[in-house]
Amino acid sequence: MTGLTRATPRDPFWVSPPAALMLAGDEVHVWRVDVRSAYARRNDLWRVLAKDERQKATDLVFEGDRKRFVVSRGVLRVLLGRYLRAQPGSLVFGYNPYGKPFLVGAPGVRFSTSHSHDLVLLAFVRDRDIGVDVEHLRDDLGLDEIASRHFATREVATLRSLTNSSRKEAFFACWTRKEAFVKAKGRGLTLPFSRFEVTLTPGQPAMLLKVEEDIREPFRWAMQELIPGPGYAAALVVDEHNLRSSCWQYTG
Numbered sequence: 001m002t003g004l005t006r007a008t009p010r011d012p013f014w015v016s017p018p019a020a021l022m023l024a025g026d027e028v029h030v031w032r033v034d035v036r037s038a039y040a041r042r043n044d045l046w047r048v049l050a051k052d053e054r055q056k057a058t059d060l061v062f063e064g065d066r067k068r069f070v071v072s073r074g075v076l077r078v079l080l081g082r083y084l085r086a087q088p089g090s091l092v093f094g095y096n097p098y099g100k101p102f103l104v105g106a107p108g109v110r111f112s113t114s115h116s117h118d119l120v121l122l123a124f125v126r127d128r129d130i131g132v133d134v135e136h137l138r139d140d141l142g143l144d145e146i147a148s149r150h151f152a153t154r155e156v157a158t159l160r161s162l163t164n165s166s167r168k169e170a171f172f173a174c175w176t177r178k179e180a181f182v183k184a185k186g187r188g189l190t191l192p193f194s195r196f197e198v199t200l201t202p203g204q205p206a207m208l209l210k211v212e213e214d215i216r217e218p219f220r221w222a223m224q225e226l227i228p229g230p231g232y233a234a235a236l237v238v239d240e241h242n243l244r245s246s247c248w249q250y251t252g
C-alpha cells in the first residue's frame, strides 16, 4: 500500500489550475471553492442548473444551505463541462439508491462533492470510486457524546487518551475520514461509522485501518488528509493506491 501521492506542492496546499483541464487515468483532482466569492456570480451558476436543481435550491429553507447547493452544483457542472468539453447545462445526473449522484452518459469521470460553512470541495477521478468530505470545526457539538454513539470502540479510546487541545482536531479528522469513506462506497447510512476504523491521532497519516465486513478493504482504499484552511478538516478516499492528487483553487 502506498497511498495517494501529492502532485502539487504542499505549501500552498491549493494552487492555481492549468488553463486546459486534463484528467489522466492516474490522477485525482480536488477543487476548493470559496462559497462567498463563487456566489457573487450566482446568475452564471443558476443558468447552468437543471430544472430539478433549481427547484431544490428554491425549496431549501436556510439561505446558507441554498448558497452552498447553488455553488456546489453549479461549479460541479462548470468543471465537468471543462473536463468533458461539454456544455455544463447539458449534463444529466442520475442517483444511486442512496442518493449518490453520477453522470449519465459519461461513465468514465466520477466525482464526489462536499460542502460545509463557506467551503465546497469537489473531487474528480476516472473509473474509480471516490469520496470527499469537508467539515467546519464547530464548538457547539458534544464531541465525546457523538463519538461514543457513532465511532468504533478503538477510536473512542484513542480520542479519550488525547489532551483536550488535540481532541477536537482528532474528532474532525476521524469524522471526515469516515464520511469520505462512506461517500466513496456510496451506501449512505447503511454503512455505520462504528463498523470501520480510521486513524485520527494528530500527525498520523490518514488511513483506513479496518472494515468489519471485509478485512481486505484497507488494501483497496487510499485515504488522504486534505488541508482546506483554518477552521476546517477534510479527507479524500479513492479505491486505488497509486494515484497522484492535485489540489486546485477555483477562481471561476
Ligand SMILES: CC(C)(COP(=O)(O)OP(=O)(O)OC[C@H]1O[C@@H](n2cnc3c(N)ncnc32)[C@H](O)[C@@H]1OP(=O)(O)O)[C@@H](O)C(=O)NCCC(=O)NCCS
Binding pocket: 069, 072, 073, 098, 099, 100, 101, 112, 113, 114, 115, 116, 132, 133, 134, 150, 179, 182, 183, 184, 185, 186, 187, 188, 189, 191, 192, 193
Ligand atoms: C449523504 C451524506 C453522505 C452527506 O454527507 P454530509 O456530510 O451531510 O454532506 P456533504 O456536504 O459532505 O455531502 C453532500 C453531497 O454528498 C453527495 N451525496 C449524497 N448522497 C450520497 C451518498 N449516498 N454517497 C455519496 N455521496 C452522496 C451529494 O453530492 C451531496 O451534494 P448535494 O447536497 O449538493 O447534492 C451523509 O449524510 C450520510 O449518509 N452519511 C452517513 C454517515 C453516517 O453513518 N453518519 C452517522 C452519524 S450521524
